Amino acid sequence: MNMQMNPQVDSANDSTQVQPVIEARDLNLVFGAGDTSVQALKDINLNINKGEFVSFIGPSGCGKTTFLRCIAALETPTGGSLAVNGMTPEQARLNRAYGYVFQAAGLYPWRTIAKNIKLPLEIMGFSRAEQDRRVAEVLELVELSGFGGKFPWQLSGGMQQRASIARALAFDADLLLMDEPFGALDEIVRDHLNEQLLKLWARTDKTIGFVTHSIPEAVYLSTKIVVMSPRPGRIHEVIESPLPKERPLDIRDTPEFIEIAHRVREGLRAGHGDD
Amino acid sequence: MKSVLAVLTVVAGIIGIWYLACVPMNIKGVLDAAERAGTEVVPATARERRDASALGLVANNSFAISSTWSVDRPRLPAPHQVAVELWQTTVEKKITSKRSLIYHAQVTLSATLFGFALGTGLGILLAVGIVHSRVMDMSVMPWAIVSQTIPIIALAPMIIVVLYSIGVQGLLPKAIIAAYLSFFPVVVGMVKGLRSPDHMQLDLMRTYGATGGQVFWKLRLPSSMPYLFASLKIGIAASLVGAIVGELPTGAVAGLGARLLAGSYYGQTVQIWSALFGAAILAGLLVALLGLIERLLLRRMGVRT
Numbered sequence: 001m002n003m004q005m006n007p008q009v010d011s012a013n014d015s016t017q018v019q020p021v022i023e024a025r026d027l028n029l030v031f032g033a034g035d036t037s038v039q040a041l042k043d044i045n046l047n048i049n050k051g052e053f054v055s056f057i058g059p060s061g062c063g064k065t066t067f068l069r070c071i072a073a074l075e076t077p078t079g080g081s082l083a084v085n086g087m088t089p090e091q092a093r094l095n096r097a098y099g100y101v102f103q104a105a106g107l108y109p110w111r112t113i114a115k116n117i118k119l120p121l122e123i124m125g126f127s128r129a130e131q132d133r134r135v136a137e138v139l140e141l142v143e144l145s146g147f148g149g150k151f152p153w154q155l156s157g158g159m160q161q162r163a164s165i166a167r168a169l170a171f172d173a174d175l176l177l178m179d180e181p182f183g184a185l186d187e188i189v190r191d192h193l194n195e196q197l198l199k200l201w202a203r204t205d206k207t208i209g210f211v212t213h214s215i216p217e218a219v220y221l222s223t224k225i226v227v228m229s230p231r232p233g234r235i236h237e238v239i240e241s242p243l244p245k246e247r248p249l250d251i252r253d254t255p256e257f258i259e260i261a262h263r264v265r266e267g268l269r270a271g272h273g274d275d
Numbered sequence: 276m277k278s279v280l281a282v283l284t285v286v287a288g289i290i291g292i293w294y295l296a297c298v299p300m301n302i303k304g305v306l307d308a309a310e311r312a313g314t315e316v317v318p319a320t321a322r323e324r325r326d327a328s329a330l331g332l333v334a335n336n337s338f339a340i341s342s343t344w345s346v347d348r349p350r351l352p353a354p355h356q357v358a359v360e361l362w363q364t365t366v367e368k369k370i371t372s373k374r375s376l377i378y379h380a381q382v383t384l385s386a387t388l389f390g391f392a393l394g395t396g397l398g399i400l401l402a403v404g405i406v407h408s409r410v411m412d413m414s415v416m417p418w419a420i421v422s423q424t425i426p427i428i429a430l431a432p433m434i435i436v437v438l439y440s441i442g443v444q445g446l447l448p449k450a451i452i453a454a455y456l457s458f459f460p461v462v463v464g465m466v467k468g469l470r471s472p473d474h475m476q477l478d479l480m481r482t483y484g485a486t487g488g489q490v491f492w493k494l495r496l497p498s499s500m501p502y503l504f505a506s507l508k509i510g511i512a513a514s515l516v517g518a519i520v521g522e523l524p525t526g527a528v529a530g531l532g533a534r535l536l537a538g539s540y541y542g543q544t545v546q547i548w549s550a551l552f553g554a555a556i557l558a559g560l561l562v563a564l565l566g567l568i569e570r571l572l573l574r575r576m577g578v579r580t
Contacts, residue, residue, distance in 0.1 A: 074478055093484055100482040102475050110497045110576035119493065120483045151577040 063233020099168030229271025390453020398461025464506025468499025
């Protein structure tokens with residue numbers, strides 16, 4: 001396979017380009033040392049520009065979550081460079097550059113939904129009034145207005161995940177990193193949340209990095225799909241989606257959609273064939 | 276309703292076994308008394324009866340069975356004797372009386388609560404240190420475990436003697452012994468509780484750039500509450516045991532431990548048993564009180580009840 005030869009550096013070829021939100025150059029990450037070391041990421045080159053919705057897809061062990069964690073400064077790369085808003089990931093975190101959504105909602109059971117959303121705001125030292133204002137705002141954004149006083153166990157799994165998205169949005173970071181946020185939810189709820197997420201993205205103009213292992217989800221949501229392959233984790237192919245920004249759920253039955261899904265599937269299969 | 280029935284069944288069973296056990300335990304004393312009173316018993320002399328089996332004596336002298344439940348100084352007092360003694364020494368005595376069990380219980384209780392507060396405070400502090408510092412984890416935990424392998428009954432007199440020699444006596448030595456027993460479950464439970472947040476929750480805190488203090492107050496401490504209360508319930512019962520043990524070597528004049536000791540000096544088994552029950556009831560009340568506080572707190576924290 002000669003695919004590896006072009007680890008497609010994002011071709012934003014206009015020279016007047018603004019600074020990318022994420023810029024990874026020859027990024028490597030090796031866990032451990034010696035015989036037991038594992039190359040989690042190998043030579044990752046990727047640009048993510050403002051306002052893009054980028055999905056990372058690939059089999060387990062391909063490093064998609066690890067890459068997201070590198071952006072969030074939860075893992076430290078062992079080689080290459082990684083810039084978030086032109087800063088190191090560590091600095092970017094301190095600048096509240098991103099909100100992170102995990103696979104599980106991870107709401108604190110002893111806090112109400114509103115208090116859960118306030119958690120990052122308390123830590124970052126927002127004033128009381130500002131906290132209340134933002135909570136109301138993001139609750140409205142994820143269509144949970146009126147649920148602020150409820151405890152997490154009183155909400156369904158899908159609503160809990162929406163609340164956790166609201167929590168990530170509360171401090172208004174421009175970048176939203178989502179690690180299989182809907183992976184534990186059933187198909188119907190997932191469809192609904194995908195639709196809502198697109199609306200939210202359109203309203204807020206955020207940049208989103210989204211890890212998934214669902215091909216339809218990746219194609220439906222993304223403007224750019226990063227297909228990764230495992231052992232060592234690397235980018236196999238980057239697919240730019242020609243789908244319009246406005247995407248009703250039934251876009252998934254159009255030939256264009258099916259065509260992209262097919263390309264992703266082919267990419268995944270080819271990437272897997274390498275080992 | 277069903278559980279009440281189950282509890283009552285067990286209680287009735289225990290009382291039944293207790294009454295049955297009183298018969299062989301007390302039969303020799305009853306027969307000796309009967310012989311002195313001129314009643315004919317089989318075998319006829321105390322010397323012969325000494326080597327006879329208790330059950331055999333019961334079988335041969337079935338007339339004496341009912342008397343075994345009302346002996347003055349029984350080997351094993353019957354339940355109603357203990358109940359009467361408990362009633363007389365609590366309700367019918369003034370609290371200020373030296374014979375009031377409530378007076379003695381209150382003496383022990385103050386040492387228990389003081390020791391419990393000391394032990395809990397120390398336990399929580401140690402746990403916080405252990406969770407945050409690897410050095411403390413490696414160095415303190417083994418000693419905490421070793422400390423609990425020393426029998427408290429051996430250590431208590433030494434603590435009292437050492438403290439007495441530096442002029443400390445009264446409540447504090449007992450409280451220290453109570454604290455010695457109660458800090459350990461608190462350490463173990465709190466370490467477990469403070470470590471209970473999973474990786475994801477800790478990562479989430481990191482993404483907010485939270486400081487160690489913020490992680491502690493907003494995540495670790497609230498997460499540890501259920502663990503803390505489980506430990507506190509064990510700890511308070513252990514505190515009570517510690518306070519009672521602390522009362523034994525001093526030959527203390529007041530407290531449930533003193534009551535136990537006096538009872539054993541003078542062969543007052545009824546008094547011993549009623550003091551034991553007094554201690555058990557006190558422990559039960561303390562644990563129930565903690566359970567109530569736990570329920571109220573956890574409900575405020577939104578835990579489903």
